[in-house]
Amino acid sequence: MATTVQPPVKYAPPPSSTAVWVFVAAVCMTFAALTSALVVRKGGAVEWRHFTLPSILYLNTAILFASSVTLEISRRRIAAFMGGLNAEIASPARWLYATFALGFLFLGGQYLAWRELSAQGLFLATNPSSSFFYVFTAMHALHLSGGLYAMVRVIRKLNGHTLRRATMDATAHYWHFMDVLWIYLLVLLWAKL
Amino acid sequence: MHDIPAQAHAAHAPTGFIRKHVFSLDHKVIGKQYYGLAFLAAIVGMFLSWIMRLHLGWTSFAIPGLHFLSKTGAPGDVMTPEYYLQLMTMHGTIMVFFVLTTAPFAAFGNFFLPIQVGAEDMPFPHFNMMSFWVTFVSFVVMVASFFLPDGPTLAGWTQYAPLSAVGAAAGPGQGLGEVLWASSIAIFCVGQLLGSLNFITTTLDMRTKGMSLWRMPLTAWAWFITSIMGLTAFAVLMPACILLVLDHVAGTSFFVPSNLVINDQLQPHSGGSTLLWQHLFWFFGHPEVYIAIVPAMGIVSHILMATIRRPLLSHRVLVYSMSGIAVLSYMVYGHHMFVSGMNPISSIAFSFPTLIITIPATIIVLIWLGSLYGSRMRLNTACLFSLGMISMFITGGVSGFFLAQPSLDIMLHATYFVVGHFHFVMAVSAMFGIFAGTYFWFPKMFGRMMNETLGKIHFILSFIGAYCIFMPFHYLGLASNVRRYQAFTDDYLQPLIPVHRFITVAAIATGAVQLIFLYNFIHSRFWGEPALDNPWEATSLEWSTTSPPPFDNFGGKLPVVYHDPYQYGIEGSTDDYVMQTDPRQIQTQGDEA
Numbered sequence: 201m202a203t204t205v206q207p208p209v210k211y212a213p214p215p216s217s218t219a220v221w222v223f224v225a226a227v228c229m230t231f232a233a234l235t236s237a238l239v240v241r242k243g244g245a246v247e248w249r250h251f252t253l254p255s256i257l258y259l260n261t262a263i264l265f266a267s268s269v270t271l272e273i274s275r276r277r278i279a280a281f282m283g284g285l286n287a288e289i290a291s292p293a294r295w296l297y298a299t300f301a302l303g304f305l306f307l308g309g310q311y312l313a314w315r316e317l318s319a320q321g322l323f324l325a326t327n328p329s330s331s332f333f334y335v336f337t338a339m340h341a342l343h344l345s346g347g348l349y350a351m352v353r354v355i356r357k358l359n360g361h362t363l364r365r366a367t368m369d370a371t372a373h374y375w376h377f378m379d380v381l382w383i384y385l386l387v388l389l390w391a392k393l
Numbered sequence: 394m395h396d397i398p399a400q401a402h403a404a405h406a407p408t409g410f411i412r413k414h415v416f417s418l419d420h421k422v423i424g425k426q427y428y429g430l431a432f433l434a435a436i437v438g439m440f441l442s443w444i445m446r447l448h449l450g451w452t453s454f455a456i457p458g459l460h461f462l463s464k465t466g467a468p469g470d471v472m473t474p475e476y477y478l479q480l481m482t483m484h485g486t487i488m489v490f491f492v493l494t495t496a497p498f499a500a501f502g503n504f505f506l507p508i509q510v511g512a513e514d515m516p517f518p519h520f521n522m523m524s525f526w527v528t529f530v531s532f533v534v535m536v537a538s539f540f541l542p543d544g545p546t547l548a549g550w551t552q553y554a555p556l557s558a559v560g561a562a563a564g565p566g567q568g569l570g571e572v573l574w575a576s577s578i579a580i581f582c583v584g585q586l587l588g589s590l591n592f593i594t595t596t597l598d599m600r601t602k603g604m605s606l607w608r609m610p611l612t613a614w615a616w617f618i619t620s621i622m623g624l625t626a627f628a629v630l631m632p633a634c635i636l637l638v639l640d641h642v643a644g645t646s647f648f649v650p651s652n653l654v655i656n657d658q659l660q661p662h663s664g665g666s667t668l669l670w671q672h673l674f675w676f677f678g679h680p681e682v683y684i685a686i687v688p689a690m691g692i693v694s695h696i697l698m699a700t701i702r703r704p705l706l707s708h709r710v711l712v713y714s715m716s717g718i719a720v721l722s723y724m725v726y727g728h729h730m731f732v733s734g735m736n737p738i739s740s741i742a743f744s745f746p747t748l749i750i751t752i753p754a755t756i757i758v759l760i761w762l763g764s765l766y767g768s769r770m771r772l773n774t775a776c777l778f779s780l781g782m783i784s785m786f787i788t789g790g791v792s793g794f795f796l797a798q799p800s801l802d803i804m805l806h807a808t809y810f811v812v813g814h815f816h817f818v819m820a821v822s823a824m825f826g827i828f829a830g831t832y833f834w835f836p837k838m839f840g841r842m843m844n845e846t847l848g849k850i851h852f853i854l855s856f857i858g859a860y861c862i863f864m865p866f867h868y869l870g871l872a873s874n875v876r877r878y879q880a881f882t883d884d885y886l887q888p889l890i891p892v893h894r895f896i897t898v899a900a901i902a903t904g905a906v907q908l909i910f911l912y913n914f915i916h917s918r919f920w921g922e923p924a925l926d927n928p929w930e931a932t933s934l935e936w937s938t939t940s941p942p943p944f945d946n947f948g949g950k951l952p953v954v955y956h957d958p959y960q961y962g963i964e965g966s967t968d969d970y971v972m973q974t975d976p977r978q979i980q981t982q983g984d985e986a
Binding site: 214215216218219222223225226227229230232233234236237240241244245246247248324325328331335339 | 516517586589590593594595597598599624625628629631632633635636639643644645646647651663664665666668669672673676
């Protein structure tokens with residue numbers, strides 16, 4: 201038996217901070233499912249055809265890394281701007297534009313990788329190994345496009361002076377996660393295909 | 394009641410019809426939209442079951458007008474064997490996805506979760522609106538397959554490969570019908586992921602002052618646990634469906650093995666794994682059972698306490714048990730695959746957690762029964778349906794003990810025993826939970842009371858009807874009556890046909906009884922007695938606001954919470970309950986916050 205007194209102090213982080221990690225968990229599950237599909241499918245395949253990953257993927261990886269660096273610079277400058285340490289909004293916005301451009305460049309690079317593979321006669325249905333290559337890279341590109349859309353919203357809000365720190369942080373966390381996910385996929389594809 | 398100012402949410406209340414009723418951002422409207430969709434889907438699903446049951450009872454019986462549904466599937470109004478399988482597939486799919494997932498979780502959860510935790514809305518209303526409309530599109534795509542020249546897919550709601558993956562050569566509906574099925578479910582997954590995202594963030598971040606996690610009602614806990622299951626399970630089913638679509642439209646071979654010959658045609662696929670689909674599907678499929686039933690457990694617990702006028706034996710143990718079920722649900726999925734050709738050692742590995750998962754389920758049942766013992770119930774319709782749900786869950790759970798053992802499951806797996814089991818433990822239990830929730834929350838949702846007399850008649854007839862339909866399935870299964878057959882022509886099955894006819898009559902009669910509910914629902918919606926704000930003298934936050942709640946839920950001020958959610962049977966007070974928002978310092982029971 202207890203006697204009620206004052207309610208406890210409430211603490212709640214901004215919903216966007218929680219939401220981005222919840223979404224990351226869902227994306228992890230999706231790629232875990234696809235990974236297990238790759239492992240099972242390869243385990244029983246006699247016709248599995250190994251091929252060398254298109255070399256442009258390594259350049260794309262560097263581009264994606266660079267985009268995370270520019271985003272992080274932007275995030276810190278926005279934090280400084282919001283904290284009153286930096287009066288110029290143009291500076292963080294420039295780095296955001298650079299991030300967006302690099303993200304777009306990465307997607308273009310992935311398209312070139314597909315072109316390179318198809319020039320070798322490796323299409324979606326040619327072999328299970330090429331099937332998984334296209335599925336993994338397409339799914340990653342789709343999720344990265346979501347990150348680009350989030351970036352557009354952040355740029356709009358920044359220019360309209362309505363950007364909240366939590367929104368910026370959530371977008372940055374998601375974008376960095378896309379980096380990590382891509383590294384995982386690159387290693388997986390390199391090891392298994 | 395001490396309140397804290399809400400953000401200016403009410404100021405944004407929409408006035409236009411489209412924003413208010415169609416593309417609404419209000420979680421309450423979205424909850425009602427989900428309920429309406431589930432209602433529509435339940436009618437379609439039940440109608441399909443009637444046609445199937447008529448065919449099983451009287452195989453050559455011409456069902457008037459059936460050819461309008463499919464000229465090729467029902468020439469002369471008598472369904473072909475393939476069309477039976479197509480209807481069976483659609484019945485299972487529509488009921489599992491669009492009724493059992495949609496109503497107890499998405500419909501009630503959307504309406505009541507934000508209110509029960511003291512929030513104005515969910516944190517991402519646009520995602521919430523999208524989740525409903527994506528689900529609606531998914532339903533439209535699924536139903537559209539009825540109107541294809543060769544009808545919908547016939548591969549069963551589990552869509553086992555290679556039947557589901559080889560294309561039109563496998564039979565009617567296995568071409569475009571199958572692609573529509575897989576596309577619809579992939580879209581459905583997106584909707585549920587968006588919904589789960591909102592549910593989780595609402596629970597973690599939107600609770601009002603004083604609403605600690607342990608002060609949340611059991612319904613809020615159930616929706617929270619379910620949303621975590623939904624997030625992880627649907628995130629796996631979605632890529633599985635994408636791979637299935639690719640096998641059809643892109644010529645890949647994820648699920649189709651080599652050298653497969655169908656109708657004398659060598660299939661142009663190679664090396665795919667049929668077991669891979671089963672693993673991916675059941676990793677979703679078993680948690681899906683709990684996605685349907687855990688919200689019903691929460692609803693029933695919530696209602697029981699308001700009717701027995703005392704807290705359950707343990708709020709915390711019930712939460713731990715629901716969580717335990719959620720965790721274990723991912724470790725038991727292989728029990729659906731005992732007869733798939735899987736390594737027998739794997740069967741033992743999956744059998745063990747399957748038996749273990751009965752422990753938290755049993756604890757929940759014992760908490761219910763122990764709490765009921767010696768109580769003085771207010772025997773209203775919501776209470777009756779709650780008791781009915783417990784009855785159905787126990788009956789279905791007991792048959793689960795048999796199926797958890799591989800040696801028995803090998804014998805029973807392909808029989809009606811399994812049909813009886815899952816209809817009791819998942820389908821009818823969840824349906825009774827939905828009915829309980831409807832009778833309990835109708836006053837809050839629509840501001841009017843449902844007719845109690847009609848409600849009780851509806852319960853009694855539905856309760857008897859459900860047992861008449863599903864109990865004989867166990868007998869049929871023990872008599873080795875195989876499931877998924879469209880006619881019983883074998884000698885050993887023919888003596889069982891009268892049982893099937895009995896079930897058919899019971900199914901049609903029980904379905905007709907639902908017209909009482911439909912009448913009660915519609916009549917009460919417009920002409921029912923106006924509801925008080927707290928007609929059941931309940932304690933949680935939804936009863937501290939008006940019936941129905943205003944746009945911002947609490948009229949411009951968020952409530953402050955002072956007590957656990959179920960303070961019933963309080964001695965020395967003018968009432969026998971204390972609302973969560975009551976700031977008085979009262980000697981309460983089991984305050985665990």
